[in-house]
Amino acid sequence: xxxxxxxxxxxNVYAELRGEIAALKARGVTPGLAVVLVGDDPASRAYxxxxxxxxxxxxxxxxxxxxPAETTQSDLLARVGELNRxxxxxxxxxxxxxxxxxDEAAIIRALDPAKDVDGFHPMNIAKLALGDPTGxxxxxxxxxxxxxxxxxxxxxxxxxVVLGRSMIVGKPLALLLMQKGTDATVTxxxxxxxxLARITRSADVVxxxxxxxxxxxxxxxxxxxxxxxVGINRVDDAAAPRGYRLVxxxxxxxxxxxxxxxxxxxxxxxxxxxAMLLANTVKAAQLxx
Ligand code: NDP
Numbered sequence: 181x182x183x184x185x186x187x188x189x190x191x192n193v194y195a196e197l198r199g200e201i202a203a204l205k206a207r208g209v210t211p212g213l214a215v216v217l218v219g220d221d222p223a224s225r226a227y228x229x230x231x232x233x234x235x236x237x238x239x240x241x242x243x244x245x246x247x248p249a250e251t252t253q254s255d256l257l258a259r260v261g262e263l264n265r266x267x268x269x270x271x272x273x274x275x276x277x278x279x280x281x282x283d284e285a286a287i288i289r290a291l292d293p294a295k296d297v298d299g300f301h302p303m304n305i306a307k308l309a310l311g312d313p314t315g316x317x318x319x320x321x322x323x324x325x326x327x328x329x330x331x332x333x334x335x336x337x338x339x340x341v342v343l344g345r346s347m348i349v350g351k352p353l354a355l356l357l358m359q360k361g362t363d364a365t366v367t368x369x370x371x372x373x374x375x376l377a378r379i380t381r382s383a384d385v386v387x388x389x390x391x392x393x394x395x396x397x398x399x400x401x402x403x404x405x406x407x408x409x410v411g412i413n414r415v416d417d418a419a420a421p422r423g424y425r426l427v428x429x430x431x432x433x434x435x436x437x438x439x440x441x442x443x444x445x446x447x448x449x450x451x452x453x454x455a456m457l458l459a460n461t462v463k464a465a466q467l468x469x
Contacts, residue, residue, distance in 0.1 A: 182441040184331050184408070186323075186448040190455035192330065194238060197455075200462050201239060211465035212241035213271040213297065213458070214263045218256060218278045219249035228275055234454055240461065241268055249279050256282060257290050264292040270468060271297035271461035294467065297460035299352065308355050314467060316460050321353035323452025324387055324408050325362070331441055333385065333406050336363040341383035343396070343429070345370045349389035349410055376400075388429035396430040398438060407435060407442040410449045 204211060213235050217228045228244060235242035245259060256278075263272045272295045274287055288296070293303035299316040307315025328335055340357050344350035345368050357364040367383070369376050380386050380400040388396045389410035401407060411429030428445030436442050443449055 181436055181439055182331070184327055184441050184443045184448060186327060186443060186451040189327055189330050190451040193326065193452070193455040193459060194234075197238060197458060197462055200466070204462070204465055205239070209465055209468075210239070210241045210268075211271070211462050212243065212266075212269045213273070213461045214243040214245060214266075214269045215273050215275060216245045216247065216256075216259065216263075217275045218247045218251050218282060221277070224275045224277075231273075231454055231457065234458060235461075238458060240458065243269065251279075251282070253282055253286070256287060260287060260290050264290075264295060269295065270464040271295055271457075273298050273457065295464060297457060297464055299460070300347065305347075305352070308352055311359050316463070317356055318348060318352045319453045319456040319460065320349050320389075320410060320449060321356050322456040322459070323449055324349075324353055324410065325356055326456065327408060327443060327449065327452055328385065328406070331406075333441065335385070338364050338384040339367065339382060340364040340385040340387065341367045341369060341380050342387045342389065343369050343376075343380070344389035344391075344410075346389065353387060353389070390429050392429055393427050394429070394431040396435060398431070398434040401435050401438055403438050404440045405438070407439050408449065409443050409445050411445065412450065 201211060215228050215231050217224055232242050232244045263269050272291055278284055288300045291301055293301045296304055297316055299318040304315040308317055342350050342354050350368055354366045354368045358366045367379055369379055377400050381402050383405055385406045386401055387408040387410060391411055391413060393413035393415050407430055409428035409430040413427050414424045415427050417425045426446055
């Protein structure tokens with residue numbers, strides 16, 4: 181069994197990006213990312229901090245906009261409008277989940293699609309479905325694909341079973357994997373799927389993105405399969421310093437021995453998500469004329 185190291189793979193991405201950023205700077209362009217956080221959800225704050233830190237480490241222009249929890253929809257739309265018009269900003273991300281008074285879908289539609297580095301704008305989803313390379317693909321699916329290719333897993337012709345059909349992970353990942361040139365045979369399973377274990381057992385690659393701690397057990401995976409665990413779930417653990425620990429959607433201890441390769445949680449898909457966000461920001465700067 182090989183452990184797929186997300187931190188090391190993310191470092192490879194950063195090494196590549198450093199070269200691309202240097203080339204952009206030589207042309208007088210510093211890629212800029214704006215992250216908008218509404219409210220003070222602690223997990224969201226932590227994500228925003230680590231995005232800001234990575235931007236600075238790579239020498240990107242980073243803007244962190246922290247707005248109060250009571251920000252209205254029209255205030256937020258106005259801020260998004262300003263960032264859309266700001267030439268120093270190439271990528272904009274509105275951290276999810278926003279407070280309840282905010283209509284998140286409307287905010288995403290208000291983003292300039294050319295700055296939508298999360299890849300959630302309908303225009304970018306359409307481009308992904310069409311196979312148009314000028315679009316932005318959501319960061320977590322992009323990170324999963326990169327982990328597979330860098331680990332030497334053959335995807336062309338392979339049967340990949342994706343667990344979960346969210347717009348953030350499962351659905352865009354399925355579109356990405358089945359694109360011409362990537363060429364996986366993709367099955368997507370979800371909460372209404374019958375005989376889920378029979379389907380996942382037929383997979384060469386299993387990607388779990390359902391948000392259920394330890395859901396994928398040994399019985400779900402055939403001997404020699406590759407497993408990518410997207411899940412990030414908190415489970416109570418009195419022995420842990422914060423009283424909880426993070427686990428994936430895969431019961432790692434019983435599944436790992438059966439696999440050819442598997443990602444750990446933490447240290448698998450997580451670090452790749454931020455790396456691909458920065459990669460999308462650099463791409464946005466490269467595409468701007
Ligand atoms: P959602 O809750 O939006 O979607 C979950 C999906 O899993 C749904 O399609 C749901 O089916 C399906 N599902 C839920 N329970 C079952 C079940 N018992 N059997 C089969 N399918 C089931 O989650 P997300 O896609 O946003 O996130 C999934 C996980 O990935 C979470 O743990 C999240 O924290 C993590 N995540 C990690 C990221 C990273 O950077 N590593 C980034 C984003 C997410 P249905 O549609 O039928 O309801």
